[in-house]
Amino acid sequence: MLNTSTISDLQSAIGYTAFAVGFLQIAFTIAFIVFVEHKVFASDVFSKFNIVLCVGGLSIAFTNLLNALAVVNPSLAVPVIALEGVTEMSYVWFTWMRSSTIVKKTLPLTICNLMSWNVYLIGPVICSIQVLAMLVIHILQDFTANHPPRIFYTIVKVCVGGIGTTVDSALVFAFFQFLRKNLGVNEQDATVDERLVITAKIGLLSCALLCGTLGLALISLILYPDPLNQLFMALAYANGVLIFSVLIWLKVQLHLSKKNNSDSITSQGVQVRSHKSNVSTTTQKIQSGKPSTTAR
Secondary structure, three states, rough: OOOOOHHHHHHHHHHHHHHHHHHHHHHHHHHHHHHHHHHHHHHHHHOOOHHHHHHHHHHHHHHHHHHOOOOOOOOHHHHHHHHHHHHHHHHHHHHHHHHHHHHHHHHHHHHHHHHHHOOOOOHHHHHHHHHHHHHHHHHHHOOOOOOHHHHHHHHHHHHHHHHHHHHHHHHHHHHHHHHHHHHOOOOOOOHHHHHHHHHHHHHHHHEEEEEEEEHHHHHHHHHHOOOOOHHHHHHHHHHHHHHHHHHHHHHHHHHHHHHHHHHHHHHHHHHHHHHHHHHHHHHHHHOOOOOOOOOO
């Protein structure tokens, strides 16, 4: 069994490592947006997708950093939970914005509306309550498992996890349904949006990773107040960095697909203009070689 000192050391090591990786990820994302995406699609630089992705990447990186520092300063647990909420909402918003088209194509309208309510209203409210509950716990300085604020906090955490699981399950079902209907379709079929297929494939991976994160967080809640719960929570936060790396990968793949489509359209336009030019030249030659009908 790990002692408290070893658990604290592992929590710090995991947090600092995850922060370093997360910081590099966000640096890569910003560089990609400014130096790659801007050159091709300037209007995309300050898109809502980029803003939410960058906010989420920064928040999960600093969540890991503050969680590592919380080993020596437990009061940092409040900003950790606040950043955790920002991360959760950023992930859900980004995923929903990218996937809502697929969901609307595969799920009933009622479920789509319920998911939208969860994403934009219920989720943010519960995440805010979660932060307030942790703040009360630290103000009262009572960390016992059976203390009412702690029980309330646990209930709120379970609700947050429930919302995440519900949205995640619906997305997995929608992705599977969409891929089942479209993977076997002729790639030349104009009705199949390659970007949606990419979103569905990579979306399944991010959903699988989110299930792992929720599982680690649940184990952490069950283990409280055993110090080992902090280790599982640190692993959950570190897994969040991995999830955002998948979202960044999705962004890059969507950009490449959009660029390829743009290049293809441009190439087709050039070919059409070239064909029209050749036809025009041929017509002029025929006309210039026609026998004159003018009387001599």
